[in-house]
Amino acid sequence: MKFDEATYGVPASPRVVERTARAIAKGGGRAQIGKPYKVKGKWYYPKDEPGYTASGMASWYGPNFHGRLTANGETYDMHHLSAAHKTFPLPSYALVTNLDNGSQVKVRVNDRGPFSHGREIDLSKKAAELLEFKSKGVANVKVEYLGRAPLEGDDTQMLLASFSPGDASDSDHMIASNEPLDSLSATAYSPSGRTAIPGVRPMQSLFQNQPSRTGAVIDTLSSFKGEERRSGAAAALETLGAGTASGSERIYLGAIDRDLMKKVGDVIGVGTRASGEATARPNIVSATVTTEPNVDTDNLLRKLWAAGFADAFVLRD
Numbered sequence: 001m002k003f004d005e006a007t008y009g010v011p012a013s014p015r016v017v018e019r020t021a022r023a024i025a026k027g028g029g030r031a032q033i034g035k036p037y038k039v040k041g042k043w044y045y046p047k048d049e050p051g052y053t054a055s056g057m058a059s060w061y062g063p064n065f066h067g068r069l070t071a072n073g074e075t076y077d078m079h080h081l082s083a084a085h086k087t088f089p090l091p092s093y094a095l096v097t098n099l100d101n102g103s104q105v106k107v108r109v110n111d112r113g114p115f116s117h118g119r120e121i122d123l124s125k126k127a128a129e130l131l132e133f134k135s136k137g138v139a140n141v142k143v144e145y146l147g148r149a150p151l152e153g154d155d156t157q158m159l160l161a162s163f164s165p166g167d168a169s170d171s172d173h174m175i176a177s178n179e180p181l182d183s184l185s186a187t188a189y190s191p192s193g194r195t196a197i198p199g200v201r202p203m204q205s206l207f208q209n210q211p212s213r214t215g216a217v218i219d220t221l222s223s224f225k226g227e228e229r230r231s232g233a234a235a236a237l238e239t240l241g242a243g244t245a246s247g248s249e250r251i252y253l254g255a256i257d258r259d260l261m262k263k264v265g266d267v268i269g270v271g272t273r274a275s276g277e278a279t280a281r282p283n284i285v286s287a288t289v290t291t292e293p294n295v296d297t298d299n300l301l302r303k304l305w306a307a308g309f310a311d312a313f314v315l316r317d
Contacts, residue, residue: 024080033047070110094109
């Protein structure tokens with residue numbers, strides 16, 4: 001999906017790694033639910049909502065956003081199984097099922113969006129490939145909230161192990177790996193070693209009793225082979241200082257009180273302007289910050305987060 005600057009009035013958030021980069025560190029960033037915020041005239045209310053299930057349209061985003069900061073400070077990787085949702089806690093997990101073919105996969109929700117055409121969720125390129133709607137661009141899906149995700153560690157293998165092709169799949173898929181099947185248990189990596197994630201079945205149980213499938217093989221793990229394992233938090237701090245915006249950008253601060261709004265000017269400095277839109281509550285405004293070209297948006301986000309604007313994020317969709 002291509003970002004339409006004419007529609008939203010601002011360009012996408014800055015790229016912090018090259019678009020061809022494969023070794024993007026996983027994890028890191030910040031855990032947050034977030035304050036209410038307003039985009040394109042509509043209010044959204046983030047919350048932790050166990051049992052949340054909704055059906056709607058899914059879209060996907062790829063090269064145009066690859067290597068850019070997500071709403072919680074992670075780095076978007078189109079080759080990872082991730083997603084953007086308007087209200088889920090960040091980061092969290094969701095189960096997405098393609099209602100047209102029955103295929104399903106778990107994704108890591110670490111970004112905000114989508115904000116167009118009433119869509120329910122925006123998926124990574126890899127997720128769209130597994131759910132078999134990459135060429136269509138959109139799909140009718142069911143989204144189920146599964147709970148909060150850990151900040152640290154690489155959950156790639158756990159997410160890949162959750163993939164189920166579905167009985168009505170249009171094409172056959174297998175998950176290929178150089179590792180023995182027994183070693184691909186549902187674990188996430190952390191600096192101290194493997195930590196099991198509760199409620200996740202190992203790959204064997206996900207595929208047992210299913211008929212043998214032949215055909216094209218998606219080498220979903222090979223793209224991660226040799227990836228450098230390091231602290232996600234350390235990598236996030238490195239990437240946060242690496243990007244410089246080439247054009248004007250809009251940062252959403254959410255609904256904040258007027259006293260806090262007065263402090264925005266002390267944080268943003270010259271070359272950036274803040275605005276507050278009145279809400280139904282007299283002491284609360286819907287706040288946004290608009291940067292001028294060549295302002296280092298990543299550095300500005302760090303300053304805003306440190307100053308108490310923990311829910312600040314750059315418009316991506």
